[in-house]
Amino acid sequence: MTDKAPSNTARAIARLRELIFAGELAAGTDHLESELADLLEMSRTPVREAVLTLEAQGLLTMRPRKGVRILPLSPEDMAEIYDVLTELESHAAERAARARHNSRDLATLTRAVDDMEAAIRGNDLEGWARADETFHDELVRLGGNSRIVAITQMMADQVRRARATTLHLRPLPSKSTEDHRTVLDAIRDGRGGAARDAHRQHRQRSKAILVALLHDHRLRYL
Numbered sequence: 001m002t003d004k005a006p007s008n009t010a011r012a013i014a015r016l017r018e019l020i021f022a023g024e025l026a027a028g029t030d031h032l033e034s035e036l037a038d039l040l041e042m043s044r045t046p047v048r049e050a051v052l053t054l055e056a057q058g059l060l061t062m063r064p065r066k067g068v069r070i071l072p073l074s075p076e077d078m079a080e081i082y083d084v085l086t087e088l089e090s091h092a093a094e095r096a097a098r099a100r101h102n103s104r105d106l107a108t109l110t111r112a113v114d115d116m117e118a119a120i121r122g123n124d125l126e127g128w129a130r131a132d133e134t135f136h137d138e139l140v141r142l143g144g145n146s147r148i149v150a151i152t153q154m155m156a157d158q159v160r161r162a163r164a165t166t167l168h169l170r171p172l173p174s175k176s177t178e179d180h181r182t183v184l185d186a187i188r189d190g191r192g193g194a195a196r197d198a199h200r201q202h203r204q205r206s207k208a209i210l211v212a213l214l215h216d217h218r219l220r221y222l
Contacts, residue, residue: 008042008043008045008046009046009049009050009053011040011042011046012040012042012046012047012049012050013050013053013054015040016036016040016047016050016051016054016059017054017059017157019039020054020059020060020070020161021160021161021164023165025070026070027070027071027072027073028069028070028072029069029070030063030066030067030068030069030070031067031068031069031070032067032068033047033048033051033067033068035067036051036068051068057154057157057158058071058157058158059071059157059158059161073158073161073162073165073214074214075211075214075215077158078158078159078162078207078210078211078214079207079211081155081158081159082203082206082207082210082211083207084151084155085152085155085159085203086199086200086203086204086207087200088140088148088151088152089136089139089140089148089152089199089203090196090197090199090200090203091143091145091148091196092139092140092142092143092145092148093139093143093183093186093187093195093196093198093199094143094192094193094195094196095142095143095144095145095192096139096142096143096144096187096195097186097187097189097190097191097192097194097195097196098190098192099142099144100190101142101187101188103188105142106142106184106187106188108134108138109135109138109139109142109184109187110184111134112131112132112134112135112138112180113131113135113177113180113181113184115127115128115130115131115134116128116131116132116135116173116177116180117177117181119131120172120173120174120177123172125167125168125172125173126167128173128177129163129164129167132163132173132176132180133160133163135180136152137156139183139199140152142187162210162214163210166210166213166214169213170209170210170213171209175205176202176205176206179198179199179201179202179205180202182198182202183195183198183199183202186198
């Protein structure tokens with residue numbers, strides 16, 4: 001009996017995240033807890049626990065007597081998130097370079113850049129986005145600071161959601177892919193300052209593109 005509840009809660013979290021990222025639970029919409037339980041074909045207890053988890057992750061909020069509201073993607077929020085990520089990831093890039101990782105250590109990071117370049121050649125934006133996510137996750141891990149890893153993971157859902165929603169609105173990310181190769185080369189060569197500066201410039205460019213898209217479109221529901 002004790003093993004069943006966590007399993008149902010995990011399933012509820014995964015399914016609600018999927019529905020939010022797919023837009024089936026649209027930003028700005030309100031839903032009763034009972035409605036979500038019916039949608040997921042679950043009892044209300046695991047749904048309530050899932051909602052609390054997703055609220056902590058910034059995907060929704062619980063409002064007294066009004067149920068669950070799916071939070072919109074705010075350009076202002078994303079600008080703040082990118083500011084934090086820019087500093088933390090740039091520091092991680094510098095640390096990764098100064099750690100002088102060998103080729104085996106850098107295999108995942110290298111493969112991510114190779115996959116991004118292949119995706120650009122094939123005009124595969126979804127494949128590019130997956131490789132981009134792998135690159136940033138691995139970059140932070142290689143930095144070797146567990147606090148940075150924890151903080152960036154807290155923001156990962158919001159970044160993933162914004163990227164998925166704006167992916168087909170932005171130009172082909174050729175420049176972004178070149179930026180990743182530049183950061184990788186600097187890390188491989190042990191050039192800490194160059195890795196830090198290249199990554200900071202990359203994140204600042206990405207922020208400008210994303211925030212402009214969110215402002216221009218307001219994604220039809222803001």
